[in-house]
Amino acid sequence: MADVITILIIAIYFIAMLAIGAWASKKVKNTEDYLVAGRSLDMWVFILLMIGTVASGMSLLGVSGLGFKLGWPTIWEQIFVPLSIGFCIIFFGVKLHTIARSAGYITVQDYLAHRYESPVALRTLSAIAGIIVSLIYLVGQYTAIAIVLIAIFQIPLWLALVIATLVVTVYTTIGGLFAVAWAGVVQSIILLVGVCVMAPLIIFKAGGFTYVNEVMSSVNPNLVMPWNPTGAFALPYVVSFAVLLMVGLACAPHVINNVLSIRDVKMFKWAPLIAFVAYGIVMFLLKFTGFAGQVLVKEGTIVLPKVANAGDYVILEGIKVALPVEALWAVFAVIVLAAVMSTTDRLMLTIGAMFSWDIYKKILKPDAPDATVLLISKVVVVLSALVTMILAINPPEMLAILIWMGIGVMLGTFAVPLLAGLYWRGATREGALASMSLGLVTALLFGFLNYFKVNTMGIDFAAIPLHFSAYAFIISLVAMVVVSLLTKKTADKILDETLTGWYISR
């Protein structure tokens, strides 16, 4: 078990989160307050909420792990993950927020149902697809929380998961998006400050930025190139990977729904640049920490556990040698917990919104009173936490593959119906249904074929030049264009109401 100071530091963090939940619960009067924070968030709260939502457990453990394993060719995620926030705001947020204020949207499914005149079919398909991909992504987050709590406290997996689930579930359930947003403010500040302090310590411990690059170059010159000549992270793959991160994350249900919660669309003016710079600095530092791990391991300063994802432990082991004060490791644990929990809470709330609002209120029981919808939102938040906690305790093999596919499936499913809906007046309901369903199915199909390295019909799916999600995106796009051209056009009145056209703002 951990020492008293470690337990105290983690306990203070947990109590702070619960206090935010208790405070936020007093502001929740109806479903709109609960699911979109009464459309009242200011710019800085919104920016930090967006950073917290995008910054998942993978941002800390996985980013440095990938840098450790493959070097500079993976640096592009440091640019395109932070840019996903700006992409989401500019290409989705400006229009969606403006329409949402007049039409009273609570979820992005409201927009899809309105724009494509499909109050049942497309709303149901997109809500169910959104719930499935969010649940999958959520399990991955809980797994990351468990890794950190086990490493710091040396407690069993089930206990680590119960503690983490309990805290996140309590503050999310009672406070809704108000709690998620303000917890996100604290969590994002912890993440930004914490990484800016701790990452340089690891890099200096390894001998400094230039020395780290020189050592990597001597081990393998490809480790310091912007892309690999062939194989993983060759140029075509890098381009598709960049699109995946920027567009896939931007249209992920737990990210895009945030744009409905801001007070005034004018707050979108500087939010993209501020989010890009702030989160970009953190992401670059995390990647450099992974590079530093190359040196620390090569010179025997740290030893990684002999597990398949050993690279994910680089930052944990690096901080232990760079910061030789055991009590302060708990601070690092809080940073990781902050990153993971800021995504977890938003995912749970998004699942609650998609079920209670899109499935229950809009399809099953349109006359349901607001109090009932609010109650169902809270029940679904708790249920989603319980289901994912149980799955994370003993994750089936299939689940690990689905988590790996996460953002790719989001890109294949949601990107084309959203972009075409907002910018192409020719996009039709049938086109959207075909695009979304084919995108979802082909993203899963290409993901499996790529993951299992299937070689069939003369195609080696282990060596396809682009990220698997790019093929699903292309198929989804072709389906949208072909089916839309063959089917009845959407009424001009609807297109005007939903600000459809080749512009962002006018």
Added chain:
Amino acid sequence: MFGLPDITIIAVGGVVLVVTAALLYWGLTFKGHD
């Protein structure tokens, strides 16, 4: 520079500069929806 080949500095630095400039332009020109 920094122990890196020129192509890495140019490619990564170039993309960061272009993205930053684009977001700066957005900030300077966006007036909000009417």
